Amino acid sequence: MNFPSKLIEDAVNEMSRLPGIGKKTALRLVLHLLKQKESVTEELSHALLALRKEIKYCQKCHNISDTDVCSICRGVRRDRSIICVVEDIPDVLAIENTSQYQGLYHVLGGVISPIQGIGPDELKIESLMERIRLAETEDKVEEVILALPATMEGDTTSFYITRKLKALNIKVSTIARGIPIGGELEYTDEVTLGRSILTRVNYSAD
Amino acid sequence: MNFPSKLIEDAVNEMSRLPGIGKKTALRLVLHLLKQKESVTEELSHALLALRKEIKYCQKCHNISDTDVCSICRGVRRDRSIICVVEDIPDVLAIENTSQYQGLYHVLGGVISPIQGIGPDELKIESLMERIRLAETEDKVEEVILALPATMEGDTTSFYITRKLKALNIKVSTIARGIPIGGELEYTDEVTLGRSILTRVNYSAD
Known part of the structure; x- marks a missing residue:
């Protein structure tokens, strides 16, 4: 893809380094930012920078x-x-x-x-x-x-x-494995269905 | 969605203001940035800010x-x-x-x-x-x-x-309207197909 501007090329390249975002999507996002107020881009950039610089990991649970x-x-x-x-x-x-x-x-x-x-x-x-x-x-x-x-x-x-x-x-x-709530038996993969029969639980009608 | 951190909540909220990016995708992108080097986030933020602040529009063609x-x-x-x-x-x-x-x-x-x-x-x-x-x-x-x-x-x-x-x-x-190159006739919408017949062009086998 050829870009008419180095600024937009840089922004698209950086944006497309995110997972699941290709060049075309990145371009769409970047052009969207250009149409918004400058504050939208500023808030996004500052939120990302603040997160990356100031985030901590819990000493106990590592969350x-x-x-x-x-x-x-x-x-x-x-x-x-x-x-x-x-x-x-x-x-x-x-x-x-x-x-x-x-x-x-x-x-x-x-x-x-x-x-x-x-x-x-x-x-x-x-x-x-x-x-x-x-x-x-x-x-x-x-x-x-x-x-x-x-x-x-x-x-x-x-x-x-x-x-x-x-x-x-x-x-x-x-945690329990089995058919998801609302899931249809016929569309469940055979491993899950087979295991859900083997690990069946007692049913009470109370 | 409840977030364990205000920093991550802000970043997800800002990210999900982009078109086509919901909260779940935004969270995935933000957590991805957390796993990368700090420079990745810095380069992304700076590229977006530079673009938004310095971009010009051509005085002649408005590109x-x-x-x-x-x-x-x-x-x-x-x-x-x-x-x-x-x-x-x-x-x-x-x-x-x-x-x-x-x-x-x-x-x-x-x-x-x-x-x-x-x-x-x-x-x-x-x-x-x-x-x-x-x-x-x-x-x-x-x-x-x-x-x-x-x-x-x-x-x-x-x-x-x-x-x-x-x-x-x-x-x-x-620009010419018609069946896309490689497109199949039977899957083309009737308006395009009808118009492509009405606006047919001379064919030469040279």
Whole structure:
């Protein structure tokens, strides 16, 4: 693509480095900004810069945070006896948006993947153990929920963490897998459907 | 959506003001930036700010430009006797990328649309007439190509400009409409197909 202006070429090139944004989309976004007030571009740029420069990661759960310890870990209404282990930050947001969980989180920052060269030491697994051990004194952790992806890497990580937790005598659970609510049986993939039959649960009509 | 950090909330809100980018996509883009080096965010922000603050519009054709007169209008190899009239800036880029056109452009900045309250005075139509009149002395304009959208508004604008140009005794043409190259007859909409039959051209097997 040839651009009539170096300024627009630079902006399009930078914009198209974002995932899922090609040159044409980047051009559309950049031309949109040109049509808006200058303040729109300023606010966008400043918000991104402020985020990148000032963001912190919670010292306890490694979630993103404005402070050293995140609002969830500091939350007075949070159940400190449960920790939900997730792969990355968007998973925390997704679970939070369900409003069904009141415990704490632990963000691993990935899952074990020998192919990508990610071993347990690259993840915040030791930090999880440390956190559980330290909590022995006051807020004792009683349950760890594994909410990792249903992939080979996710399962490996779940298995690894479960083995490590065994010594600490803590209940370990994993989120339920099965047919999504509202999902149609005939359009569900066979692995999920097969597993949902094998892991069927008791039904009560009460 | 609840965010664990005000910084990330601001960045997501600003990002999702861009067209076609919802909150979820904005979050994905913002988290991507967090995983990259700080320089990636800096370069993006600075490119957008520089573009918005320093961009100029060509005094002659109203295309975006780094200088008062754009590189196309200044181009020594450009055929100054032809002006292609387009609706907006992306159209110039699209035609330039075909490498099939060596003339100049004129960006109207829109098309006549009574519904949206856009009349001829809101567009750069008078500027086009002025430009053609001024060019009388040296680089006389001999042809105006109308490359406006094939909509009611586009057609109205084409008609309006053609009427205005009549007095100046200039050849007016419009880009060909028909079946796209590689397009299948059976999947072409009936208006395009019908018009392509009515406006059929002589075929020579040479």
